[in-house]
Amino acid sequence: MYALISKALGFQYVLHLKGFLLNKNIFLLWQGQLISQLGMQAYTIAMMFWLMENTGSSFLMSLILTLSILPSVIFGPIAGVIADQFSRKNILIVTDLIRGMSVLLLSVMIFGEYESQFIIVMLFATVSIVNGISKAFFQPAVDAFIPDLVTSNKLSKTVAFFQSTTQCTTIIGQALGGILYRALGAPILLLLDAISYFISAFSESFIKYDAKEHKKISGIANKYKQHKADLMDGLSYVNSCKGMLQTMIFASSINFFIAPVMLLLPFYVTGQLLEEAHWYGYLLAVMALGSILGYWLSATINVRGNRRTMVMFLSMLLFSCSLMLFSQTISPKIALISLFISGLSLGIFNLQATTLFQKNTPTEFRGRVMSLLMTISSGLLPLGLLIGGGLGAVTNNNTQLIFSVCSIGIAVLTITTSLNSSLRSYLFNHEEIAPRKA
Template sequence: MSNTNNKLFNKNFFLLWQGQTVSNIGNQVFSVAMILWIKHVTNSAELVGIILMTSTIPAVLLSAIGGAFADRYSRRNIIVISDILNGLGVLSLFALMYFAPESINLTIAWLLFLSCFIASVNSFFTPAISASVPDIVPGEKLAAANSLVQFSLQISLFIGQGLGGILYRLIGPVVLVFFNGFSYIFSGISEIFIKIPQKIPEKSESLKSRISKFKEEILEGFKYVWGYSGLKKLVLLSTMLNLFTTPIIVLLPFFVEDHLRLSSDWYGYFLAIYGLGSMFGYLIAGILKLNGIARRNTIIASIFIESALFGTLGFMSMPLVILFISFFAGSMNGFVSVNVITILQSTTKSEIRGRVFGFLMTLSGAMVPLGMGISGFAYELIGRDITLLYGICAIIMSALTIIFSFGEGFRNYLAQDISSTIGDSVIQSELSDSENKTEFQGLEPVKEKIISK
């Protein structure tokens, strides 16, 4: 669906972007405040871990369903309803904390439920957002739009982590909970005025046929991703990189305190600098007009460099050098993230885009708890040698990047000329003989132009 407005900050994108920025900042401040509140009232690290874990499970279970919803129903309505529901849920926690401050156990139980509830709602919300952006910005500005969306998420995280603790101490958790609930409501109301072009499938007559059709559409999303060599390999590489990156992040506190012998403050410094690097990468990805082979080679090189940089951490002892590595690795990550999202959005038809992103969320979400579980076990297994563990993870990620980069389908997929496909988004990947026989309702694949190496 072509977007006729040539501005990046047209009304629709601006309303979506500013609403999400406000709610993201509120959510990050809320997250920090709730972790501190739980620690102060229970002093239980296990409870903090349980609540964090419950926020990862719904993405694994519901994202594929959420993606199918984003293709079958109004994406604008999904976005608006999701923000309103999250806002009402958070405001219910505010009411409980304000009117019954002595009910600690009830508040903790409700917070546990709310954590799972918000994560479940976001499993529908996130695919709808990812599927909508290409239809409300000019095709040639899609990379810049994704850069701004990712920048908003990162700056929200940065502000939330930086101000959350200070605001918790100054104004208390109850006010912060109210602010987060209000930010969701504000975002939802502003999004009512967004117009998102979308072709919504006709509804089946009976409930049974609707359910049957819905199941078919979810399966169609899996088949769509798995039916293209380049897209399938990109998904597999991303999933495996997530798995082996998780131990590096999870064990970072042990790296800081036990390996470097630094205070826990440096853990925050390294995360903050990595976040700044990511924002720099988002900015570069939005400015550089790379396409075709140049973009493909830059993406592959960036993935390899980031993987290798993680491996050097264990051999470093100077904090300033590690800060530089963190910034550079974050820059590589930010640049790759924006470009990969842009390729996925621009080469996938709008009618199935929600299911594709839902499927990706399911896979990536599954890797986080698995990686967390592996991290502690592997760390103890090798005698708490974090240099060795970081090195192993980096070698595996680097090797995977090299192996996948030799695949013709993978290379061709990353090198597509997306400027000609955005708007009327069609997948353009080289199909094998068996893939040529694959058919999707209204989503017939188009072979890509073979790009010379």
């Protein structure tokens, strides 16, 4: 790993893929993210397996997962201000170090207090909250940082590369996580997760870029006033961009309808497809593969003018149709095909939505814009999970009905949103920020 970093520092370009070059700064950022994503999968699997084996409580598992999501809702707007006020590189390093230290402490405690179930459960809850808070500050910073490190014409392919490798690490992590848990146990798996965050922070520390000057403010009262003013400036900027907020809500609302599907997918496998549990992994993997292809197809599309509008709306209609087919079939093969198409359409849509906000927001506002997008998206996810769980309880986990309702909901949302003139105007008439110099 250190040899790779040293080599990266010695050359201007270190990786060639699909006709574009990743510069050394993007490579260092990507390399760190790749390793920490694998570690994140290790933490999730260690937590879920340990809680399942030692408590047997699905409610406790869902509660701790919710605790990891809520900080993005609570701290999202503040995190955006921080990402615009301070060095984004430093934010990434600090949050990675905090996550590494918290997971390391958890690993040590499990080694020493393994028999104390209550203490370990409380530690998992605490670490999940700490990781959630760290991610709340990390994600807007990295989303705002990427456009600062790459030229505008390469942004779409760079984001596609980041997103697709994230999907790959998810597949690998899910495939290997259970095996490593059985072979190594929770403490060692958590230790590997902690090490991954430290390596990520180390890799990010070598990134070199032209950082803007940040004004220094003394006094707690003055800092609070400045934070508040910056937050209001960010909200005013979003409000001044006609159609931006509506576009954010549309993009984030997809999570609301996806949440019940992902929550009840195990019941779909065993109750509707009448297959064994390993098919759950197959379906997740094929959806991730579809997303990877979708990211790269989306990156190659010329989306100027009305074409972006067509691509985004048609991809959501395709997602709705494939989800409807998925909801009604009892054939495992058709389920695989339909979920692959669902992942493909989501990949196309997500890349267009992400780069839309990254490209067309000035760097001094980008952290706040991306954090607002994260806040809306994160806020709708728990709501979708709760409603999905409630519908499952009422209908005896009737996935055919619930998934079809989600499909219809996405179609109705897409059609009604397409009639919004402000949103169409934002998609069609957006003005790209002048590209940075290479």
